[in-house]
Amino acid sequence: xxxxxxxxxxxxxxxxxxxxxxxxxxxxxxxxxxxxxxxxxxxxxxxxxxxxxxxxxxxxxxxxxxxxxxxxxxxxxxxxxxxxxxxxxxxxxxxxxxxxxxxxxxxxxxxxxxxxxxxxxxxxxxxxxxxxxxxxxxxxxxxxxxxxxxxxxxxxxxxxxxxxxxxxxxxxxxxxxxxxxxxxxxxxxxxxxxxxxxxxxxxxxxxxxxxxxxxxxxxxxxxxxxxxxxxxxxxxxxxxxxxxxxxxxxxxxxxxxxxxxxxxxxxxxxxxxxxxxxxxxxxxxxxxxxxxxxxxxxx
Amino acid sequence: xxxxxxxxxxxxxxxxxxxxxxxxxxxxxxxxxxxxxxxxxxxxxxxxxxxxxxxxxxxxxxxxxxxxxxxxxxxxxxxxxxxxxxxxxxxxxxxxxxxxxxxxxxxxxxxxxxxxxxxxxxxxxxxxxxxxxxxxxxxxxxxxxxxxxxxxxxxxxxxxxxxxxxxxxxxxxxxxxxxxxxxxxxxxxxxxxxxxxxxxxxxxxxxxxxxxxxxxxxxxxxxxxxxxxxxxxxxxxxxxxxxxxxxxxxxxxxxxxxxxxxxxxxxxxxxxxxxxxxxxxxxxxxxxxxxxxxxxxxxxxxxxxxxxxxxxxxxxxxxxxxxxxxxxxxxxxxxxxxxxxxxxxxxxxxxxxxxxxxxxxxxxxxxxxxxxxxxxxxxxxxxxxxxxxxxxxxxxxxxxxxxxxxxxxxxxxxxxxxxxxxxxxxxxxxxxxxxxxxxxxxxxxxxxxxxxxxxxxxxxxxxxxxxxxxxxxxxxxxxxxxxxxxxxxxxxxxxxxxxxx
Numbered sequence: 001x002x003x004x005x006x007x008x009x010x011x012x013x014x015x016x017x018x019x020x021x022x023x024x025x026x027x028x029x030x031x032x033x034x035x036x037x038x039x040x041x042x043x044x045x046x047x048x049x050x051x052x053x054x055x056x057x058x059x060x061x062x063x064x065x066x067x068x069x070x071x072x073x074x075x076x077x078x079x080x081x082x083x084x085x086x087x088x089x090x091x092x093x094x095x096x097x098x099x100x101x102x103x104x105x106x107x108x109x110x111x112x113x114x115x116x117x118x119x120x121x122x123x124x125x126x127x128x129x130x131x132x133x134x135x136x137x138x139x140x141x142x143x144x145x146x147x148x149x150x151x152x153x154x155x156x157x158x159x160x161x162x163x164x165x166x167x168x169x170x171x172x173x174x175x176x177x178x179x180x181x182x183x184x185x186x187x188x189x190x191x192x193x194x195x196x197x198x199x200x201x202x203x204x205x206x207x208x209x210x211x212x213x214x215x216x217x218x219x220x221x222x223x224x225x226x227x228x229x230x231x232x233x234x235x236x237x238x239x240x241x242x243x244x245x246x247x248x249x250x251x252x253x254x255x256x257x258x259x260x261x262x263x264x265x266x267x268x269x270x271x272x273x274x275x276x277x278x279x280x281x282x283x284x285x286x287x288x289x290x291x292x293x294x295x296x297x298x299x
Numbered sequence: 300x301x302x303x304x305x306x307x308x309x310x311x312x313x314x315x316x317x318x319x320x321x322x323x324x325x326x327x328x329x330x331x332x333x334x335x336x337x338x339x340x341x342x343x344x345x346x347x348x349x350x351x352x353x354x355x356x357x358x359x360x361x362x363x364x365x366x367x368x369x370x371x372x373x374x375x376x377x378x379x380x381x382x383x384x385x386x387x388x389x390x391x392x393x394x395x396x397x398x399x400x401x402x403x404x405x406x407x408x409x410x411x412x413x414x415x416x417x418x419x420x421x422x423x424x425x426x427x428x429x430x431x432x433x434x435x436x437x438x439x440x441x442x443x444x445x446x447x448x449x450x451x452x453x454x455x456x457x458x459x460x461x462x463x464x465x466x467x468x469x470x471x472x473x474x475x476x477x478x479x480x481x482x483x484x485x486x487x488x489x490x491x492x493x494x495x496x497x498x499x500x501x502x503x504x505x506x507x508x509x510x511x512x513x514x515x516x517x518x519x520x521x522x523x524x525x526x527x528x529x530x531x532x533x534x535x536x537x538x539x540x541x542x543x544x545x546x547x548x549x550x551x552x553x554x555x556x557x558x559x560x561x562x563x564x565x566x567x568x569x570x571x572x573x574x575x576x577x578x579x580x581x582x583x584x585x586x587x588x589x590x591x592x593x594x595x596x597x598x599x600x601x602x603x604x605x606x607x608x609x610x611x612x613x614x615x616x617x618x619x620x621x622x623x624x625x626x627x628x629x630x631x632x633x634x635x636x637x638x639x640x641x642x643x644x645x646x647x648x649x650x651x652x653x654x655x656x657x658x659x660x661x662x663x664x665x666x667x668x669x670x671x672x673x674x675x676x677x678x679x680x681x682x683x684x685x686x687x688x689x690x691x692x693x694x695x696x697x698x699x700x701x702x703x704x705x706x707x708x709x710x711x712x713x714x715x716x717x718x719x720x721x722x723x724x725x726x727x728x729x730x731x732x733x734x735x736x737x738x739x740x741x742x743x744x745x746x747x748x749x750x751x752x753x754x755x756x757x758x759x760x761x762x763x764x765x766x767x768x769x770x771x772x773x774x775x776x777x778x779x780x781x782x783x784x785x786x787x788x789x790x791x792x793x794x795x796x797x798x799x800x
Contacts, residue, residue, distance in 0.1 A: 044791055047402040048423045052794050061787070066780065133515065133584030150579045155766045242765035244758055258395060260751040261423070 041268040046261045058268045067244075067252060068269070074240070075249040077159065079226035082166040086222060087215065090170040094177030095207070108178070112171035122169070123235035127152065130161050130236075152236060155243035162233055162246050166226075173218045180214030181207065212292040216284070223280050227273065230254065249273055349384040350654045356411040357393045357641075361611075365705040369698055370658075372670045377661050383654045385409070394420075397646060401425045406646035408655040411462060414450050414639035415743045415750065418800070421453035422747035422792065427645040427652060429659075430456045436660050446740040447640045447711045453745055454798065459642035460659060461711035463703050465606035466638045466734040467532060468727065469493050469628065470613075473621040475507065475518075475601040482506045493602070493625035497539060497565055500602075500628045504569055507601050516573065516581035521602045523566050524764065525585070525594065532604055533760050534753065535637045536562030538741050540630040545744035545800070551785060552744070552752055554759070555771070555778040561630065563763050564770045579765060591616040610725040611707040624727030626734055636734035638742045640711060662702075667695035667716060684722040694718030709735055746800040748788040755780050 016023070041058060043051035062068055097108050114122070129136050130151035138148030151161040184207060192202045208215070230250040233240070240247025253273065257266030309317075345351050358366055370385045378384055388407070390396055394416050400406040412420065420426045433439075440448050440457070447461035471493045476483070480490040486506050494500040500521060507520035524533045537544070542558025545551075553559065570578045585599065586592030589612065594600040596617035603609070604627055613620055626634040643659060645652050684693050700710050700719045707725040709732045720728060734740065743749060759777035762768045789799040 044794060046423055046791075047398065048425050049795055054794075131583050132580040150576060150583060153579045153583060153765050154576070155762075239754070239758060239761065242762050243768075255754070259754070260748065261398065262751075 037267040037270060040264050041271055043264040045264040045267075047263055051264065054264070058265050061265065062268060062272070067247075070244055071247055071249045071252040074159065074245065074247055075227055075229070078162060078166075078229060078248065079223065082163045083219070083222045083226050085163065086166055086170050086173065087218060089167055090173035090218070091177055091215070093170065093174045094181055095203070097174070098178060098181045108175075111174055115169050115171040119231040120235055122165075123232045126165050126168075126232070127236050153241060155241065155245050158237055158241040158243075158246035162229070162237075165232060166229075173222070176218055177211065177214055180211035184210040209293045210295075213294055216288045216292045219284055220281055223284060224277055227277050227280070343386075345386060346384050349378070349382045350651050352383055352385045352409060352651050352654045352658060353407040354385050354387050354409040354411075354655075354658075355390040355393055355397065355407040356387060357390060357413075358411070359389055362706050363387075363389055365702060368670055369702055372668065373658060373661055373698070377657070377665070381654075381657055383657050385658050398423070398425060401646050401648055404648055406648050408645065408649040408651045409658065410644055410646055412459060412642045412644055414642065415753070417451055417459045417642050417644070418453045418743075418745035419747050419749060420644070421456075421458040422797065422800075425647055426458040427647055427649070428456045428458060429460065429645065429656075432656050432660075433457055433460075436664065438660075438663055441713060442663070443711055444713055444735055446638045446735055446742055449745075450638070450640055450742045451642050459644035460663065461640035462643045462662075462699065463706050463708045464638065464640035464711045464735065465608070465708050466636045466731045466740065467535065467604055467606055467627060468636070468730050468734060469602055469625050470595065470605050470609055470727075471602045471623050471625065472595065472598060473623050475598060479507045493623060494628045495625075495632045497628050497630055501565070501568065501572075503602070505572055508573070514577070516577050518599050518601070519573075519578075519581060520600070521569075522578075522582055522585070522594075522600055523569065523604075524582070525588075525600065525603055532637065533764075534756060535604070535627075536566060538562075538635055538637055539627065541633075541635070543741075543744075545746060550789075550799075552746075552756075552781050553778075554756060554781050555774045558630075559774055560771050563760065563774065566760075567763055567770050570764065575765070575767065593617075596620065607708045607725050607728065607731045608706065610727055614724075624730045626730065633739055634734060634737050635739040635741060636737060638735050638740050662699045663697070663712075665698050667697055667718075668701070669693065669695050670698075670701050684724065686722045691722060694722050744800070746785075746788070747792060748784065751788075752781050752784050755784060 040051055042053060042055060044054050044057075045051035093111050097104060097111070101107065117125075128134070132138060132148070132150035132153065135148070135151070137151070141148040149157045151157045188206050188210065189202060192206050197205060228250050229248050233246050233248055234251050234254070237246045240251065249269075250273070253266055253269045256262050256269060354370070356363070356366060367387050370387050374384050393410065394413060397406060397410050397412070398420070417426070421428075440452075443451075443461055444464065447464045448457070451457050451459040451461055476490040483490045483503065483506050486502050488494065488499055488502050488506075494503050504520040507518075508516060509518040510516050523536070537556075537559040540558035540561045542556060542562065543553070546553045546556075585594045586597075591597075593612065593616065595603045595609075596613070598620075610624075613622060626636060629635045643662075645655050645659075649655060683690055685691065694716070696704055696716055696719055697712070700712065700716055703710050704719060704723060707723075707728075709728060710719055715732075720732065725731070746752065755777060759773050762773055763770055792799040
């Protein structure tokens with residue numbers, strides 16, 4: 001008995017030793033910084049002088065900060081528009097590419113490929129795509145007789161340009177949907193066909209309910225990603241353009257911390273962002289009970 | 300079944316596990332040894348018998364090469380005598396990285412900062428106060444041009460020294476002026492000189508433009524934000540109407556004051572004259588600054604607000620351009636100028652501050668020297684220059700002036716070497732020198748949180764340039780935000796027992 005316990009203890013220590021690089025890394029680079037950032041949220045801290053505890057001052061500043069309200073609004077609008085549009089588009093591509101089409105693999109690769117391009121490169125390329133004078137988008141619109149806008153410098157179009165750009169990178173969600181679609185049992189479609197269901201009815205009554213867990217997963221990921229939008233607008237429209245209409249939450253957070261060196265306030269901003277994302281995720285999870293169907297789940 | 304003699308009693312699974320563990324350890328040890336033996340190495344060996352001074356600087360291209368040439372001269376002479384070796388390290392995002400390095404306790408020994416960094420870094424306690432060293436070395440403040448000395452001073456202490464300074468001026472394309480001569484004359488202005496007032500500049504702008512058959516602008520006289528939409532010097536506009544960035548009496552940045560309103564109204568009037576969308580579209584099609592397609596080089600823009608380095612760019616990309624340089628136009632024609640300097644500083648916590656100081660002292664106090672540089676243009680050769688059109692030997696210059704000469708910039712020294720000006724490769728150097736030494740010379744305010752305030756002002760400028768928002772109302776709105784930022788900054792300083800600004 002004693003020998004077995006010793007052996008078990010030894011195994012535990014060996015196991016811990018083997019995962020110690022991760023444990024040390026997690027503690028040093030995640031756990032401790034997260035704890036410190038919670039403390040620093042209540043401090044004035046510029047990284048060079050010691051932090052000074054200021055109580056709720058950062059919170060009071062936040063509540064009266066017009067820029068905080070602006071970035072919150074911008075990010076919410078972006079998420080509200082880009083997420084549903086992206087979901088529908090990715091689903092549309094996935095359904096299309098789940099059919100037997102000539103060059104199916106090529107089409108799939110073409111839609112997925114943009115997600116592999118580094119974000120800074122995406123931003124640089126799209127900066128020229130959206131160029132008011134020489135951009136391909138406006139050139140194409142000109143052929144249709146439409147005088148395209150100054151996408152990145154007109155305050156009415158900066159947000160729209162970011163939403164349009166987000167549609168370019170739906171490949172990842174499309175692949176996940178595709179995997180979900182291929183899991184839908186063939187027998188269900190055959191049964192529906194025997195019952196005389198049309199294509200739309202098969203989509204609404206069979207496909208969507210069967211892949212609802214996949215949709216739910218993509219929506220959760222989409223909420224997180226859209227609330228953290230950063231690199232592309234930061235490179236393409238520094239400062240958010242006129243009216244700061246494309247100035248998003250994470251851009252403000254980054255500028256506060258790493259440009260203006262107000263690390264305490266930035267820590268508070270990051271915690272608020274975490275709370276918002278958690279709340280939205282919880283809300284989505286709550287609502288999902290009404291529309292997500294798990295195979296084998298008891299009703 | 301009996302176990303054969305010599306066979307292990309261990310089960311096979313255990314033996315496999317042990318073998319796998321051993322293999323893993325062997326792999327880790329081998330990888331470590333390989334990393335030590337063949338891992339990354341410094342690209343240039345550093346001398347072991349000298350104190351190595353790590354110098355972070357932002358310059359690449361010809362500016363970086365020339366700084367390296369100068370450092371090599373130091374390392375081979377005074378550095379060799381005193382056992383000091385300066386190691387030049389090109390660093391991007393130098394301001395941010397320096398702060399992080401200081402916070403982490405491992406900063407470089409020397410750092411080349413942007414003009415607006417000095418007050419802000421000094422207020423945060425990131426820079427060594429150089430005043431005692433300057434006093435001990437007999438380098439008085441009067442050694443420097445006042446505006447550059449001002450830019451390196453915070454709370455009456457010098458935290459940096461001006462390395463390569465500049466003043467902004469108006470570069471104008473004489474050939475384009477000639478092309479529009481008749482139209483300019485009809486509008487009552489002269490094609491033989493640059494505009495002296497902003498009122499005149501507006502006239503030049505209204506006359507000098509081209510458009511295509513679809514009404515798109517293809518050439519303009521002047522675009523305020525260039526070299527990029529909100530590139531470098533958009534914020535200088537209030538200065539041209541006599542404004543100041545900091546109101547000492549009120550302790551405020553007077554963003555809604557009359558010079559700010561007039562300056563930004565001038566910008567709005569320009570966009571209104573052509574239509575905001577047309578101007579924005581024209582601007583969006585302009586190529587990168589540092590390229591042969593720079594709009595000034597291609598004749599797409601007739602006038603730009605630039606520093607002395609621009610003469611070097613013209614020399615490199617479009618030497619055929621017939622251009623002139625004049626003080627930037629102002630509200631009443633007075634020669635107001637905006638100035639700044641690359642500043643050399645020793646970060647707090649540097650490992651070798653004394654050795655770093657030896658290099659700084661050499662830059663400013665060494666006797667005029669000859670330095671060979673491979674980076675100079677072919678027409679200036681390695682060791683000759685031009686004086687009044689005649690080829691002359693490259694003059695001996697004090698190290699800091701040698702650098703400025705090669706960077707096409709003016710001198711930071713109150714009394715430059717006569718040969719510095721006489722042989723200077725920048726044909727506009729006299730204009731830049733005069734502007735920097737004028738009593739109208741201005742620079743950024745010495746406010747700890749100027750970057751954040753500057754960003755708020757930039758947002759207002761961007762709105763006025765790119766949207767129909769009323770100028771005065773937008774600046775009033777900006778004033779409220781900036782006042783809040785100033786109050787917060789003041790409170791932050793006071794918490795550390797420090798004076799604001």
